[in-house]
Amino acid sequence: MSQPPDHEWKKGSAELLVLSLLEDQARHGYDISKLIQARSAGALRFHVTSLYPLLYRLEERGLVAGRWVEKAEQRRRRYYSLTQAGRKVLKAQRQSWLDFVGAIGRVTGIEHA
Amino acid sequence: MPDWKGLIQNRIASLWLTPVAESDLSEELAQHLEDRYRELLQGGAEEAEAYRQAAAELDDAEAIRGMSKRSQRVPRSETVPIGTQGSGNWFIDLGQDLRFAVRMMRKNLVFVLFIMLTLGLGIGANTTVFTLINTVLLHPIPVPHSSGLVSVAGSEAARMSRSGAAQPISYLNFKDYQARNGVFASLAGYTTPRPDAQYRSRLGAPLCGNGHRQLLFDSRS
Numbered sequence: 001m002s003q004p005p006d007h008e009w010k011k012g013s014a015e016l017l018v019l020s021l022l023e024d025q026a027r028h029g030y031d032i033s034k035l036i037q038a039r040s041a042g043a044l045r046f047h048v049t050s051l052y053p054l055l056y057r058l059e060e061r062g063l064v065a066g067r068w069v070e071k072a073e074q075r076r077r078r079y080y081s082l083t084q085a086g087r088k089v090l091k092a093q094r095q096s097w098l099d100f101v102g103a104i105g106r107v108t109g110i111e112h113a
Numbered sequence: 114m115p116d117w118k119g120l121i122q123n124r125i126a127s128l129w130l131t132p133v134a135e136s137d138l139s140e141e142l143a144q145h146l147e148d149r150y151r152e153l154l155q156g157g158a159e160e161a162e163a164y165r166q167a168a169a170e171l172d173d174a175e176a177i178r179g180m181s182k183r184s185q186r187v188p189r190s191e192t193v194p195i196g197t198q199g200s201g202n203w204f205i206d207l208g209q210d211l212r213f214a215v216r217m218m219r220k221n222l223v224f225v226l227f228i229m230l231t232l233g234l235g236i237g238a239n240t241t242v243f244t245l246i247n248t249v250l251l252h253p254i255p256v257p258h259s260s261g262l263v264s265v266a267g268s269e270a271a272r273m274s275r276s277g278a279a280q281p282i283s284y285l286n287f288k289d290y291q292a293r294n295g296v297f298a299s300l301a302g303y304t305t306p307r308p309d310a311q312y313r314s315r316l317g318a319p320l321c322g323n324g325h326r327q328l329l330f331d332s333r334s
Contacts, residue, residue: 029141030148048145049176052138056180068137078141 010044014054016097017044019082019090022064026081029055055080063089115150115164117143124171125180138180146170263297265290 021027021035029051037045046054058064063086070076082090104110121139130138146167153163171177218225253259266279267286282290284302291300 028144030145033145047173047176048142048170049173049180052142052145053176053180075144076140077144078137 013097014046014050015058016090016093018051018054018058019063019086019093022080022082022086023090026069026079028077028079032080058086062086114147115167117146117150117167120168121146121171124174124177128178128180142171 017036018032021032027035029048032055033046033051055064055066059066059080062083064080065083066078066080068076069079118139121142122135125135125138128135149170150163150167153166154160158166254262256262264279265282267282282302287300287302294300
């Protein structure tokens with residue numbers, strides 16, 4: 001089993017991870033946290049104190065929009081959705097990430113599986 | 114159910130968020146911790162252990178400082194709803210009170226002018242009365258038996274001012290009164306310094322009485 005990613009690597013890719021998960025639908029913070037953990041098979045995990053500051057920074061920059069949603073017989077939750085600006089940034093970050101991974105692969109000789 | 118909101122509010126108190134932002138933030142984080150707590154319980158953890166693990170997510174004090182958006186902090190010109198409790202920060206509350214006072218004064222200029230006039234007259238009257246009391250009672254003229262001191266002024270009709278104010282007495286008249294004095298213990302005259310020195314002879318020093326009435330002349334003429 002591989003080791004958990006380095007803290008700095010996780011920090012550098014956090015924005016891309018969150019924006020990607022909001023691309024298709026609005027999600028609340030815990031949902032985002034669980035999805036990251038599940039899709040990374042437990043390799044990536046965001047605590048409250050790392051996830052929410054990130055969400056608030058993205059919201060402050062206009063990349064995501066948060067709003068409270070009340071559903072029948074449920075507590076209200078704050079859902080985050082991607083804005084138009086967020087979609088553009090996500091697209092750019094995806095391309096940038098691919099370029100970066102490709103460059104690392106070419107330098108280190110790591111073959112992309 | 115653990116009191117997540119109380120725990121969170123203790124951690125974020127130093128962020129100086131607006132009341133609404135603080136409430137929203139604590140509610141959102143409390144839901145997250147509650148979800149995490151239930152997940153741990155469903156995974157077979159004991160309640161105490163589930164609580165410990167969920168609460169440990171708040172341990173990063175440095176990250177908590179990044180919890181607030183700039184717009185969620187208490188702004189300089191926040192509108193405070195009636196009945197809202199103070200922020201607990203004396204300076205923030207003072208600033209809000211001062212801004213509120215200025216806004217109210219701008220709305221009621223006539224009232225403000227009336228208050229300023231009332232205050233001005235009140236302060237002026239108080240100052241006048243205090244000056245009088247200070248001079249007469251607290252700092253009387255430094256002569257013995259000052260209560261027996263009287264002031265005499267000229268009363269010739271031709272020399273009376275329009276306002277009826279007492280007129281000065283000439284130095285020669287003063288000398289005559291002094292020579293013929295049979296009423297007062299002693300006589301003295303005084304004058305105020307004037308730029309032309311020719312009136313120098315009119316300056317007289319106060320004389321102290323010896324238990325009798327004294328006469329104080331104004332010999333400025």
